Amino acid sequence: MRIGITGGKGGTGKSTIATALAVELAKKNKVLLIDADADCPNDHLILSIKRKKAKDVFQLIPKWDFKKCIKCGKCSFVCKQHAIVFIKNKFPIFIPEQCNGCKACMFACPTGAIKKDKKKIGSIYYGKKGNISFVSGEIEPNQPLSEFIVSAVNDYIKSKQGKYDFIVVDTAAGTHCDVISALENCDFAFAVTEPTPLGKHDLELILKLLRILKIPCSIVLNKADVGDKNFIKKTVKKFKTKIIAEIPYKKSILEDYSKGIPIKEKNITKIADYIKKL
Amino acid sequence: MTKILTIISGKGGTGKTTVASCLAVMLSREKKIAVADCDVDAPNLGLSLDLKEKDYFSFIKIRATEKVELIKEKCTRCKKCIDVCSFNAIKWDKKQNIPVFDKLLCEGCGTCKIVCPENAIKLKKVENAIISVGKVYGFGIVSGQLKIGESGSGRIVMEVKRKAREIARKENAELILVDSSAGIGCPVIASVNGSDYVIAVTEPTPSALSDLKRGLKIVNHFGIPFGIVINKYDLNKEFSNKIEKFAQKNKIPILGKIPYNKGFVKALVNLKPAVIYNKRFELLFIRILDNLKKFYEI
Numbered sequence: 001m002r003i004g005i006t007g008g009k010g011g012t013g014k015s016t017i018a019t020a021l022a023v024e025l026a027k028k029n030k031v032l033l034i035d036a037d038a039d040c041p042n043d044h045l046i047l048s049i050k051r052k053k054a055k056d057v058f059q060l061i062p063k064w065d066f067k068k069c070i071k072c073g074k075c076s077f078v079c080k081q082h083a084i085v086f087i088k089n090k091f092p093i094f095i096p097e098q099c100n101g102c103k104a105c106m107f108a109c110p111t112g113a114i115k116k117d118k119k120k121i122g123s124i125y126y127g128k129k130g131n132i133s134f135v136s137g138e139i140e141p142n143q144p145l146s147e148f149i150v151s152a153v154n155d156y157i158k159s160k161q162g163k164y165d166f167i168v169v170d171t172a173a174g175t176h177c178d179v180i181s182a183l184e185n186c187d188f189a190f191a192v193t194e195p196t197p198l199g200k201h202d203l204e205l206i207l208k209l210l211r212i213l214k215i216p217c218s219i220v221l222n223k224a225d226v227g228d229k230n231f232i233k234k235t236v237k238k239f240k241t242k243i244i245a246e247i248p249y250k251k252s253i254l255e256d257y258s259k260g261i262p263i264k265e266k267n268i269t270k271i272a273d274y275i276k277k278l
Numbered sequence: 279m280t281k282i283l284t285i286i287s288g289k290g291g292t293g294k295t296t297v298a299s300c301l302a303v304m305l306s307r308e309k310k311i312a313v314a315d316c317d318v319d320a321p322n323l324g325l326s327l328d329l330k331e332k333d334y335f336s337f338i339k340i341r342a343t344e345k346v347e348l349i350k351e352k353c354t355r356c357k358k359c360i361d362v363c364s365f366n367a368i369k370w371d372k373k374q375n376i377p378v379f380d381k382l383l384c385e386g387c388g389t390c391k392i393v394c395p396e397n398a399i400k401l402k403k404v405e406n407a408i409i410s411v412g413k414v415y416g417f418g419i420v421s422g423q424l425k426i427g428e429s430g431s432g433r434i435v436m437e438v439k440r441k442a443r444e445i446a447r448k449e450n451a452e453l454i455l456v457d458s459s460a461g462i463g464c465p466v467i468a469s470v471n472g473s474d475y476v477i478a479v480t481e482p483t484p485s486a487l488s489d490l491k492r493g494l495k496i497v498n499h500f501g502i503p504f505g506i507v508i509n510k511y512d513l514n515k516e517f518s519n520k521i522e523k524f525a526q527k528n529k530i531p532i533l534g535k536i537p538y539n540k541g542f543v544k545a546l547v548n549l550k551p552a553v554i555y556n557k558r559f560e561l562l563f564i565r566i567l568d569n570l571k572k573f574y575e576i
Contacts, residue, residue: 008320010460011291015485039461040288040492042485060364080344080387102364102387141495144432144464173290173460174319177429180382196546198295202320208426212382226540227547251513258483258514 002167003275004182004189004215008202010173012192013222013247017271018170019046019262024272026131029165032157035136036182037172038149044127045260049134051125057137057152058118059145060101066091068113075105075114100145122149124156133164146172150181166275175202175209183210188278189217190244190271195227200235207239218242220271223249245270280312280446282439282454283576284473286497288489290460292481293509295322296542298457299551300563301477302327306417308567310451314442315421316469317459318407318434324421327414328549334412338441340422342433344386344401346379352398353377359390359399382427407434409441415551418445432464439472453576462492470496475574476504477533482517487524494530505533505573507566512537531573534566 005018015037022033035043044051062075062084069091076086083098084105096119106114122139135157137149161167171182183189189210193203203219210217221232224246236243245267247253253263285301287294295317302313315323324334359377360368367383368390370376391399406428410421422438424431435458442454458469470476476497480490490506497504506525511518518535525532536542545555552559570576 009290009322010287010320011289037461039463039466040290040485040489042289042488045484045488078388078392080385100364100385100387102385102389103362104387104389104392107362107389107392139463141462141492142467142499144467146461146463172463174317175426176319176424176431176463176465178461178463180427196543197325197549198322198546201322201325205320205426212427226543231547254510254513257485258481258517260484 001165001278002169002186004169004171004186005192006171006179006183006189006206007192008173008175008206009193009199012194012199014192015042015046015170016257016263017190017192017220017222018168019043020265020268021271022132022168023262024268025166025168025275030163031131032133032135032161032164032167034153034157034167034169036150036153036169038122038137038139038146038178039172041136041138043170044134044136046262047129048260049127049129051127051136054124054126054156056120057122057124057149059121059148060103061096061099061117061119062094062105062114063117064092065113065115068111070111072110074108074110078104078108097142121145124153146178147181150178154181154184175205180213183213183215186215189215190220191217192220192222193232194223195221195229195232197231200231203232204235207241218244220244221246225249244274280443280451280454281474281576282456282472283475283477284456284458284469285477285479286458286466286470286493287460287479288462288493289486292479292486294457294479295326296546296552297477297479297507297509298323298455299326300553300559301566302417302455303415303551303553304560304563304567305453305455306415309453310449311417311453311455312442312446312449312451313417313419314438314454314456315419316435316438316456316465318422318424318431318438318465319459321421321423323457324412324419326546326549327551329412329414329419334410336411338409339405340407340409340434340437341403341405342437343404343406343428343430345381345384345404346386346390346399347402348377348379349398349400350376352396354396356395358393358395362389362393364389385429406430409438411441411445418449420445432468435465435468462496467496470500470502473502475576476502477507478504479507479509480521481510482508482514482521487521503574505531505569507534507536508532509536510538511535531569533569534562536562
């Protein structure tokens, strides 16, 4: 069973909940924790896991054979990423940062002058903590396509996922393609939110996304006693979902977090029991 | 020339939007500014300033991406489109015996259109975002919202910044304040690109410091001067010292330190910038502004 921990807004407690939940579930089950926040992976810091590199992630990019190039400019014309600059009577200039590896230029080239090449865009790491197996993806700074790293992580675990009772996926903030890739194939998701107008606003966005992805979900209300719960209650009603745990705001949780200790909180057991009954 | 000051953090929830709303209010007392919310995935800045939908006076629909469509009658079932798609967006529908295109995964690159021998695939522009323009506390604010499930957040960020520049020109604003999204991916790269100064908001946790360092790699890539604000610094003073040491070693100015105070959450709940909700918070941001002047001459 693959469970996504997401939330829309940043800093609501996704990683805190995901790591604590993995620890709780691993008491009796085989658990794989995936840190799918390729921009800013933090779960290994919270669980003090020394990660080892499993593999590098490469993205396909084009490479020109200028002996065959007739300077027709078709490659530049078809590139939606504006990664190929063409000036009349000159060879095309390639901007690798912009390229998303779609291969349109290769198929558009009439002389077969464009071959496949690759660039490194990130790495996949693995580790272990007690009964928890851990995988995380990390993008190289200045590479924009985080979703490619998440997809590569999905591919990496494909052959291994049958071994686990539960796969807990910690997503990035936002609702963008990297979050969508992380939620791919999730059987269930928890949206972690906080009782502020901003939490509510972003919660509605992620609930809409989960609806489009057809993933059933419940809500974990973090920092439940800060702010005003009524913000979230209206949203819960509107989306016909429910809050399954309310985690109070405690300075001790923050202090543990700031020291890199996974939180101990009875509500986590509640979430774990809920998952086991799904 | 209008200068652009951009706020980033790496880690989410460190307080970008709180710092942005407070700095916007304080800066607008000194000079003409415009504000851009470039967290197009989950824009919150307008909301935190109590701007409701009715308070915006213009909405611009953005069509920055394309998606493919199949002309069924022309398809000869050669399946070439499936083979070339780099994004797994095309699947074969056995029942209907045609390719189906997953709109969530399609990047609109048009590679399938190029290889289709029957011209059975066309690209259609889709509306993928709405940009709203409003005014609050005396400054213009531009906010972008990506449609759920749509791609192309980097391009939307560029559109939001373009609109903000237009408003800044019209109103003779000296400065544009940009609030970016969490992470270091394409929307953040697009936010930082073209900025004159960057403020990185962090908190005293190992996660936040790790993400801060990753965020600063982006800023360094563009060679933009930057400074750090440590939010909730007193939650772990020891770790705050560690961040300060990191800053000192790398010659990065600490622009300000903000203590943890429930008043900031209360301000959020009441949809007011913290400096308006409680005047006592002003001093914290005056100090940041003084440092901005000292280090950046803003």
